[in-house]
Amino acid sequence: MTQPAVLPTTVVAHSVGKKVPLTLSIFAAIVLVCFGALGSTASAHFGLSSAGDAFTLPELVLPGRISNLIIGLFMAGIAALAWVRRNQARPLGRGWIIAFAALFVLSFLIWVVSGARTPSISLAGLLAGAAVLAVPLVFGSLSGIMCERAGVVNIAIEGQLLGGAFTAALVGSMTQNAYLGLIAAGVAGALVSLVLALFSIKYVVNQIIVGVVLNVLVSGLTGFLFTTVMQADAELYNNPPRLPIIEIPGLSAIPILGPILFKQSVIGYLMYIAVAVVWYALFKTRWGLRVRAVGEHPKAADTLGIKVNATRFWNVTLGGIIAGIGGSFFTLVAVESFTKEISGGRGFIALAAVIFGRWNPIGAFLAALLFGFADNLQVILTIIGTPVPSQFMAMMPYLVTIFAVAGLVGRSRGPAAVGEPYLKE
Amino acid sequence: MSAEKTAPAPAKNDLFKQITQGPGLVSVLGVIVALIVGGLLIAVTDERVATTAGYLFARPSDFFSALWEAGTSSYVALFEGSIYNSAQGFAPFLETLTVSTPLICAGLGVGLAFRAGLFNIGAQGQIIIGAAMAGYVGFAWHLPVVLHLLLVIVFGLIGGALWGGLVGLLKARTGAHEVILTIMFNYVALYLLDFLMNTQAFRRPGETNPISPILDTTAVFPALPGSRLHVGFLLAVLLTFGMGWLLKRSTLGFELRAVGHNPLAAQTAGVNVQRAMIVAMALAGALAGAAGVAQVAGTEKVLTAGIAGSLGFDAITVALLGRSTPWGTFFAGLLFGAFRAGAVNMQISTGTPIDIVLVVQSLIVLFIAAPPLIKAMFGLNPKKKKIQAAAAATQGGAQ
Numbered sequence: 001m002t003q004p005a006v007l008p009t010t011v012v013a014h015s016v017g018k019k020v021p022l023t024l025s026i027f028a029a030i031v032l033v034c035f036g037a038l039g040s041t042a043s044a045h046f047g048l049s050s051a052g053d054a055f056t057l058p059e060l061v062l063p064g065r066i067s068n069l070i071i072g073l074f075m076a077g078i079a080a081l082a083w084v085r086r087n088q089a090r091p092l093g094r095g096w097i098i099a100f101a102a103l104f105v106l107s108f109l110i111w112v113v114s115g116a117r118t119p120s121i122s123l124a125g126l127l128a129g130a131a132v133l134a135v136p137l138v139f140g141s142l143s144g145i146m147c148e149r150a151g152v153v154n155i156a157i158e159g160q161l162l163g164g165a166f167t168a169a170l171v172g173s174m175t176q177n178a179y180l181g182l183i184a185a186g187v188a189g190a191l192v193s194l195v196l197a198l199f200s201i202k203y204v205v206n207q208i209i210v211g212v213v214l215n216v217l218v219s220g221l222t223g224f225l226f227t228t229v230m231q232a233d234a235e236l237y238n239n240p241p242r243l244p245i246i247e248i249p250g251l252s253a254i255p256i257l258g259p260i261l262f263k264q265s266v267i268g269y270l271m272y273i274a275v276a277v278v279w280y281a282l283f284k285t286r287w288g289l290r291v292r293a294v295g296e297h298p299k300a301a302d303t304l305g306i307k308v309n310a311t312r313f314w315n316v317t318l319g320g321i322i323a324g325i326g327g328s329f330f331t332l333v334a335v336e337s338f339t340k341e342i343s344g345g346r347g348f349i350a351l352a353a354v355i356f357g358r359w360n361p362i363g364a365f366l367a368a369l370l371f372g373f374a375d376n377l378q379v380i381l382t383i384i385g386t387p388v389p390s391q392f393m394a395m396m397p398y399l400v401t402i403f404a405v406a407g408l409v410g411r412s413r414g415p416a417a418v419g420e421p422y423l424k425e
Numbered sequence: 426m427s428a429e430k431t432a433p434a435p436a437k438n439d440l441f442k443q444i445t446q447g448p449g450l451v452s453v454l455g456v457i458v459a460l461i462v463g464g465l466l467i468a469v470t471d472e473r474v475a476t477t478a479g480y481l482f483a484r485p486s487d488f489f490s491a492l493w494e495a496g497t498s499s500y501v502a503l504f505e506g507s508i509y510n511s512a513q514g515f516a517p518f519l520e521t522l523t524v525s526t527p528l529i530c531a532g533l534g535v536g537l538a539f540r541a542g543l544f545n546i547g548a549q550g551q552i553i554i555g556a557a558m559a560g561y562v563g564f565a566w567h568l569p570v571v572l573h574l575l576l577v578i579v580f581g582l583i584g585g586a587l588w589g590g591l592v593g594l595l596k597a598r599t600g601a602h603e604v605i606l607t608i609m610f611n612y613v614a615l616y617l618l619d620f621l622m623n624t625q626a627f628r629r630p631g632e633t634n635p636i637s638p639i640l641d642t643t644a645v646f647p648a649l650p651g652s653r654l655h656v657g658f659l660l661a662v663l664l665t666f667g668m669g670w671l672l673k674r675s676t677l678g679f680e681l682r683a684v685g686h687n688p689l690a691a692q693t694a695g696v697n698v699q700r701a702m703i704v705a706m707a708l709a710g711a712l713a714g715a716a717g718v719a720q721v722a723g724t725e726k727v728l729t730a731g732i733a734g735s736l737g738f739d740a741i742t743v744a745l746l747g748r749s750t751p752w753g754t755f756f757a758g759l760l761f762g763a764f765r766a767g768a769v770n771m772q773i774s775t776g777t778p779i780d781i782v783l784v785v786q787s788l789i790v791l792f793i794a795a796p797p798l799i800k801a802m803f804g805l806n807p808k809k810k811k812i813q814a815a816a817a818a819t820q821g822g823a824q
Contacts, residue, residue, distance in 0.1 A: 220781065407601070
């Protein structure tokens with residue numbers, strides 16, 4: 001390292017260091033040696049069609065060792081390019097890194113599947129499942145982006161999701177209307193956010209403290225009410241109706257993409273809409289420019305007449321609504337009842353998606369898809385019997401986030417003023 | 426503390442100020458308000474309260490007595506389970522001390538990092554790694570008495586220190602934010618332990634559940650006969666003294682506090698800020714590792730995947746309530762330990778779920794973190810009140 005990193009916010013600039021080419025070289029070597037040379041010679045079978053498709057795609061069969069050696073050579077090529085670029089003092093483009101990561105994922109898939117007891121998985125099913133598992137992660141990460149783009153750290157995503165899940169189950173059961181449950185979940189998320197906003201903006205309490213404590217508070221509150229209210233009369237209070245899966249006729253029969261895009265619950269469709277809307281609003285509207293100004297340089301924003309704390313307040317509240325709706329996925333789509341800690345740490349994976357997606361809604365959406373993919377793959381791999389322990393698959397989102405924030409594969413930087421309260425002088 | 430008061434504080438490190446400053450009165454009031462809110466929550470969800478509310482206007486006294494009884498009976502049970510009851514005498518208090526031990530150790534770890542300006546959310550992961558290493562030494566190695574326990578403690582501390590120090594290293598070298606790093610490291614540790622518990626080396630022979638062999642008798646803390654209280658509590662006391670000495674009397678402690686106040690100023694004054702960050706996180710990890718040791722070699726005597734429970738997150742609230750001073754953290758750990766111990770009894774005798782402790786605990790921290798809120802509730806800030814009144818008068822009633 002050439003420069004000392006003194007403050008959490010002062011981060012080393014974009015120097016063209018050895019880290020990126022070195023990291024890429026290591027990964028290329030892993031693929032060539034572990035997945036290729038030492039990998040299974042059996043073929044990996046990937047099913048590309050699922051039931052209800054308009055036409056059937058043939059099964060994809062890839063010989064394990066040879067495919068991985070070829071992929072490994074491509075990856076080594078990108079790593080070599082990175083070294084060349086470093087010598088020219090130019091950074092490697094993001095497209096190359098994404099291609100590299102995609103190749104790695106593909107090679108990993110071939111390696112685990114070809115080494116499994118039954119070397120065959122349904123890729124179509126894997127992707128469709130990943131898109132479903134990603135739903136709460138996407139909503140959670142959008143909440144994180146809404147808050148952090150305005151300069152408020154949101155560690156409370158987990159609490160917002162959990163609060164939304166609980167309220168959706170409670171209101172959904174009492175009214176026997178899943179859509180009312182969905183709305184109530186948004187209100188619950190907003191309530192969690194209001195506490196976050198009140199304490200961090202009005203009382204200027206450290207935002208991370210409020211977030212951490214809020215998670216504990218929501219966990220305790222929902223756990224307490226679950227035992228005292230829901231379990232006392234589960235029929236009445238913990239029996240929400242499911243949101244139906246809506247198929248769009250015709251389009252849902254497209255192989256692979258159909259089930260992902262056109263065979264979803266209302267929450268699933270809302271997810272795609274929310275990503276598009278948040279992205280457009282943040283980056284293409286005057287409102288978004290103001291929000292980002294508040295998050296990057298509140299003083300300058302204030303000088304131009306933007307109400308910093310009001311903007312933050314509304315953004316945090318909106319973020320809460322989004323995450324609350326995402327939380328209702330657990331009790332209205334995934335399962336039909338609430339249990340303690342049903343969000344199971346997914347709020348933190350959502351936080352990881354925010355960072356890995358570089359505080360961009362589309363980036364976070366892709367990151368959440370990747371994490372959902374890992375989550376789903378872990379389940380499928382246990383079924384087909386691979387040598388990779390499922391725990392290491394489960395670690396993946398956290399490990400890549402550590403890599404991302406530590407700048408080993410491209411630096412991930414948040415809005416400049418995030419976490420700093422704004423006090424008018 | 427005296428050193429801090431005389432030292433000029435040029436920093437705008439609000440985290441540090443919030444945690445270490447603030448009158449004791451606000452803390453006490455915060456605890457009281459949180460207990461009242463918790464009591465109301467218990468009362469509102471009580472069945473008898475709900476039925477009497479049905480004829481509230483006919484016989485309001487029934488409703489209010491039910492409300493009062495529901496709230497107070499739970500707290501009486503909490504007290505009887507944590508301090509004293511007529512049947513067992515002060516035996517529950519020993520249980521409180523037992524439960525407090527890991528809370529105090531891990532709380533000290535979080536607090537020490539706070540003092541160096543670092544937000545250590547990673548106590549959970551550090552406890553897990555510390556407990557895993559200490560536990561492994563405890564059941565896999567067979568060594569003579571004293572030496573065995575000593576090695577268990579040392580390996581537990583090293584495990585925690587490695588896990589914490591790694592975060593410090595990454596932060597110092599790359600500038601990555603420690604909050605994100607520690608959250609991610611918590612989950613990596615969780616799955617790592619889950620993996621280990623399913624390996625031959627860690628799982629008890631002939632057992633399908635992920636549970637380790639029982640630790641050797643030479644590897645566990647001696648316990649007070651008739652209770653679960655073990656010598657690990659003395660370790661917690663020792664560590665509290667140690668942290669006090671470190672922060673007040675040692676050069677290293679001075680450097681850590683300097684970095685906590687203002688890293689730029691500290692660097693200008695010749696402190697190696699990067700080194701201080703790594704050391705602070707490693708020490709914080711070691712303290713959390715001690716909590717892991719207390720769990721595995723004291724309270725549980727066996728390693729399980731859930732060995733850390735929610736200790737790491739409770740430790741954050743302990744450090745916040747204790748304002749990151751060694752003895753503040755110690756007593757905060759005792760208080761929350763009492764809640765934990767008493768909650769078990771409360772659940773048995775009044776059916777109030779243990780989760781209420783989480784609610785009260787988090788409310789306490791929220792209230793004490795926002796003194797203006799508490800002061801406004803009790804009208805303790807006449808100056809501000811006057812300003813508010815004046816503002817209200819001019820704005821026409823808006824508070």
